[in-house]
Amino acid sequence: MIRSLLSADPPGSRLLAASLLAVLVGLALAPFVFPGARSLDVAARVAVFVLLAASYDLLLGYTGIVSFAHTMFFGIGGYGIGIAAASWGSGWGSLAAGSLAALACSAAIAFAVGLLSLRVRAIFFAMITLAVAAFFQILASQMSWLTGGEDGLNFNLPSVLSPGTKLVAAPVLGIDLNGRVLSYYLVFGCALALFLVLLRIVNSPFGRVLLAIRENEFRAEALGYRTVVYRTVANCLGALAATCAGLLYALWLRYTGPATTLSFDIMIDILLMVVIGGMGTMYGAVLGATIFVLAESYLRDLLRLASDATHGVPLLPALLHPDRWLLWLGVLFVVCVYYFPHGIVGRLRARRP
Amino acid sequence: MPEPMLALSGVNTRIGQYHILQGVAFEVPRGGLTMLLGRNGAGKTTCLRTIMGLWRASAGSVRVEGRDTTRLPTPELARLGVAYVPENMGIFAGLTVRENMLLAARAGPPDEKRLEWVFGLFPALRKFWNALAGNLSGGQKQMLAVARAIIEPRRLLLVDEPTKGLAPAIVANMIEAFRELKRTDTTILVVEQNFQFATSLGDSVAVMDSGRIVHTGAMADLAADEGLQQRLLGLSLDAHQ
Numbered sequence: 001m002i003r004s005l006l007s008a009d010p011p012g013s014r015l016l017a018a019s020l021l022a023v024l025v026g027l028a029l030a031p032f033v034f035p036g037a038r039s040l041d042v043a044a045r046v047a048v049f050v051l052l053a054a055s056y057d058l059l060l061g062y063t064g065i066v067s068f069a070h071t072m073f074f075g076i077g078g079y080g081i082g083i084a085a086a087s088w089g090s091g092w093g094s095l096a097a098g099s100l101a102a103l104a105c106s107a108a109i110a111f112a113v114g115l116l117s118l119r120v121r122a123i124f125f126a127m128i129t130l131a132v133a134a135f136f137q138i139l140a141s142q143m144s145w146l147t148g149g150e151d152g153l154n155f156n157l158p159s160v161l162s163p164g165t166k167l168v169a170a171p172v173l174g175i176d177l178n179g180r181v182l183s184y185y186l187v188f189g190c191a192l193a194l195f196l197v198l199l200r201i202v203n204s205p206f207g208r209v210l211l212a213i214r215e216n217e218f219r220a221e222a223l224g225y226r227t228v229v230y231r232t233v234a235n236c237l238g239a240l241a242a243t244c245a246g247l248l249y250a251l252w253l254r255y256t257g258p259a260t261t262l263s264f265d266i267m268i269d270i271l272l273m274v275v276i277g278g279m280g281t282m283y284g285a286v287l288g289a290t291i292f293v294l295a296e297s298y299l300r301d302l303l304r305l306a307s308d309a310t311h312g313v314p315l316l317p318a319l320l321h322p323d324r325w326l327l328w329l330g331v332l333f334v335v336c337v338y339y340f341p342h343g344i345v346g347r348l349r350a351r352r353p
Numbered sequence: 354m355p356e357p358m359l360a361l362s363g364v365n366t367r368i369g370q371y372h373i374l375q376g377v378a379f380e381v382p383r384g385g386l387t388m389l390l391g392r393n394g395a396g397k398t399t400c401l402r403t404i405m406g407l408w409r410a411s412a413g414s415v416r417v418e419g420r421d422t423t424r425l426p427t428p429e430l431a432r433l434g435v436a437y438v439p440e441n442m443g444i445f446a447g448l449t450v451r452e453n454m455l456l457a458a459r460a461g462p463p464d465e466k467r468l469e470w471v472f473g474l475f476p477a478l479r480k481f482w483n484a485l486a487g488n489l490s491g492g493q494k495q496m497l498a499v500a501r502a503i504i505e506p507r508r509l510l511l512v513d514e515p516t517k518g519l520a521p522a523i524v525a526n527m528i529e530a531f532r533e534l535k536r537t538d539t540t541i542l543v544v545e546q547n548f549q550f551a552t553s554l555g556d557s558v559a560v561m562d563s564g565r566i567v568h569t570g571a572m573a574d575l576a577a578d579e580g581l582q583q584r585l586l587g588l589s590l591d592a593h594q
Binding site: 205208209211212214215216218219220221222223224225226227280 | 405407426427428431432436437439443445446447448452455456457459501
């Protein structure tokens with residue numbers, strides 16, 4: 001059963017299996033184990049970014065496509081649900097229509113960009129995707145009548161998902177089961193299901209062809225595979241998964257805007273998540289996204305504690321000041337890349353069991 | 354006279370500023386094994402890659418079973434039943450032996466009998482079925498490259514230097530495998546530097562020099578004529594036996 005769920009792609013290392021299980025259990029029980037709005041928000045972001053990083057890994061790790069337009073598809077998902085909810089109301093119908101429109105839009109753009117650009121060399125494709133993503137970001141900022149411009153869009157969700165809605169009268173394990181918890185489980189459940197779908201895709205015969213293309217495009221062609229078609233389909237699948245991540249993120253935040261979905265910083269973040277976790281492993285996306293989001297969320301708090309603890313020691317409190325968190329985040333990534341050149345999953349699998 | 358399996362006529366191929374193939378013309382008869390010989394840099398590999406559509410001919414024509422395939426994309430050519438074994442053990446190192454083989458089985462999971470036949474030719478592949486192809490020895494990688502090309506019946510098999518860098522025992526295994534392969538319907542064109550391998554297997558031969566075909570004929574005739582070997586290939590048979 002578990003083997004089938006994992007598409008016959010077990011973690012391959014006890015430590016990796018334990019780490020993945022810890023992430024899964026942590027996310028599944030987050031509302032009960034880590035109560036509080038902030039920790040629930042971190043858990044939801046982990047779930048969304050695992051999906052987003054996994055969808056990027058399908059392109060980068062499995063197909064060898066370097067795309068900088070991935071956040072554009074993430075943004076299309078966010079804006080799809082945001083525009084629909086802001087324009088047509090907060091019903092399930094408008095959310096479904098916005099989601100379908102976003103998915104159709106992403107598929108069409110990914111297909112066009114892929115078909116027109118995947119014939120060219122990787123560096124040119126990367127440049128084209130960068131230009132398209134920048135164009136889309138400017139478009140979202142300029143068309144303020146539709147997208148809310150730089151301010152973005154706030155919108156309401158169906159009442160069952162609102163924090164004020166109590167699903168069960170009495171607290172369960174000390175936690176009020178309200179619409180916010182339901183929203184969290186909606187995000188977590190969808191992200192988990194889509195991650196398993198991606199895992200199934202990369203372990204299918206289609207995924208095997210993608211790996212072959214990544215390794216040697218000419219050899220794959222000589223075996224009879226139209227590499228442009230496979231790369232275009234992979235591009236569309238990656239884009240659709242990123243759009244779903246965008247939909248879930250907007251659903252969780254009840255807001256969408258350029259900074260939360262379209263920013264180039266997010267593109268760099270997901271690139272780091274994939275590289276740190278391990279390219280071409282899918283499980284790498286889980287560990288990479290979890291470590292990244294946790295570091296981004298709690299590094300400042302840890303630095304504050306460290307700074308207070310070293311009070312009186314020369315230089316250290318200033319170096320460990322919470323405002324230096326980006327510096328330490330950078331150091332953390334340099335250390336990760338130095339010690340895990342094939343990513344964390346690559347290192348763990350190399351020293352199996 | 355029956356139509357040849359493969360016919361090249363006036364084929365020119367340029368790679369960047371280099372004019373590699375300069376009017377290559379020869380035929381590969383159906384059913385047998387043809388050797389394409391020549392010194393290093395004569396254009397043999399370019400010739401195979403041009404036939405396979407991996408490099409485009411700037412002039413001339415390539416015909417497979419009478420059909421003009423000069424402009425046909427490589428995947429289409431593969432679908433016509435033309436298989437290509439690149440030089441330097443052209444396998445997918447990041448995939449397992451099993452995955453490499455499944456990748457080549459375009460019509461679906463390989464037929465059990467066919468797979469057993471392939472295992473009979475290359476027993477090491479059964480042993481390392483689930484091993485990462487990148488971890489195999491050089492000889493095993495070459496076996497996998499050939500096995501991958503024949504996992505399904507092919508009309509024409511193009512093989513680039515199958516014995517390059519292999520130990521004598523593996524070369525002997527490879528010769529036996531090609532002998533077995535010759536008993537099937539597959540027509541084979543092999544680029545080779547190992548003259549002993551060529552004489553052991555070749556039915557016909559084409560010799561290239563400086564991007565042109567300078568000799569075609571029966572392999573047995575070339576094997577018997579030491580003077581011709583000296584003139585065409587710059588070698589003496591003694592040095593290769």
